[in-house]
Amino acid sequence: xxxxxxxxxxxxxxxxxxxxxxxxxxxxxxxxxxxxxxxxxxxxxxxxxxxxxxxxxxxxxxxxxxxxxxxxxxxxxxxxxxxxxxxxxxxxxxxxxxxxxxxxxxxxxxxxxxxxxxxxxxxxxxxxxxxxxxxxxxxxxxxxxxxxxxxxxxxxxxxxxxxxxxxxxxxxxxxxxxxxxxxxxxxxxxxxxxxxxxxxxxxxxxxxxxxxxxxxxxxxxxxxxxxxxxxxxxxxxxxxxxxxxxxxxxxxxxxxxxxxxxxxxxxxxxxxxx
Numbered sequence: 001x002x003x004x005x006x007x008x009x010x011x012x013x014x015x016x017x018x019x020x021x022x023x024x025x026x027x028x029x030x031x032x033x034x035x036x037x038x039x040x041x042x043x044x045x046x047x048x049x050x051x052x053x054x055x056x057x058x059x060x061x062x063x064x065x066x067x068x069x070x071x072x073x074x075x076x077x078x079x080x081x082x083x084x085x086x087x088x089x090x091x092x093x094x095x096x097x098x099x100x101x102x103x104x105x106x107x108x109x110x111x112x113x114x115x116x117x118x119x120x121x122x123x124x125x126x127x128x129x130x131x132x133x134x135x136x137x138x139x140x141x142x143x144x145x146x147x148x149x150x151x152x153x154x155x156x157x158x159x160x161x162x163x164x165x166x167x168x169x170x171x172x173x174x175x176x177x178x179x180x181x182x183x184x185x186x187x188x189x190x191x192x193x194x195x196x197x198x199x200x201x202x203x204x205x206x207x208x209x210x211x212x213x214x215x216x217x218x219x220x221x222x223x224x225x226x227x228x229x230x231x232x233x234x235x236x237x238x239x240x241x242x243x244x245x246x247x248x249x250x251x252x253x254x255x256x257x258x259x260x261x262x263x264x265x266x267x268x269x270x271x272x273x274x
Contacts, residue, residue, distance in 0.1 A: 010111065014108065015115060015140070018033055018034065019140060020144065022147065023145065028147075029151055031155070031165045031220070034165070034223050035223060037108075038224055038227040039227065041104065048101050049232075052101060053239030053240075065087055109224065112221060152164050154219075165223055166219075167219060168216065168218065169222065172214075173211050173215045175222070175226065176222045179226060179230065184202070184206065186236055186237070189240075210225075
């Protein structure tokens with residue numbers, strides 16, 4: 001049952017979409033097709049990404065209140081969760097929106113792994129004579145033309161040096177790890193001086209783990225993750241400029257209103273009144 005759901009609702013649509021982009025919009029460049037697919041799917045998921053970024057900005061504003069709730073109800077975990085949940089609900093923070101984007105990444109990564117392990121080989125050939133190649137080809141819809149070959153060279157540095165996304169690439173894995181470090185640093189902005197030791201370790205350890213993991217896998221994973229990371233950074237910076245600027249403006253207006261309310265009335269005589 002689960003395998004049928006995966007095959008018919010997730011893998012086949014993604015695979016056919018990838019082959020469609022490969023044949024009609026990328027001049028037979030599978031790496032570029034992966035980039036296009038990532039961008040288009042992230043556009044579809046943009047509402048969830050916006051909710052996530054909006055939630056980050058709200059969470060930065062209520063961070064102190066969350067810490068107070070954790071401190072005040074440290075002995076009552078049920079009450080603590082209820083207070084924090086009420087704060088999140090009151091400020092319209094939706095943790096599930098981040099989960100949707102995360103599941104998207106997992107599904108696409110697994111689908112790409114299945115494509116490259118089962119059928120796509122290096123040397124610009126889709127081996128339809130092999131069992132894996134035939135199995136991959138059978139997942140194409142009847143209306144989708146079968147490609148005669150699959151070009152796995154993403155781009156070439158020279159005539160003899162090309163990035164083959166069906167093979168491992170340590171330099172490209174290192175580039176992904178660097179961009180991931182930048183993305184985590186941006187995500188942790190505003191927490192300066194309040195970062196826990198676990199958050200600091202995470203900033204360095206997770207990119208290092210990502211480099212090690214991607215170094216063992218076909219570089220198509222690096223192409224997908226790098227594209228998605230760049231888009232995430234753009235969305236995050238845009239969210240900071242929009243919601244952060246709006247919040248700063250609201251704070252300025254509120255402070256001015258509080259200052260005006262506390263100022264003495266210049267027309268009031270301190271001895272006799274008006």
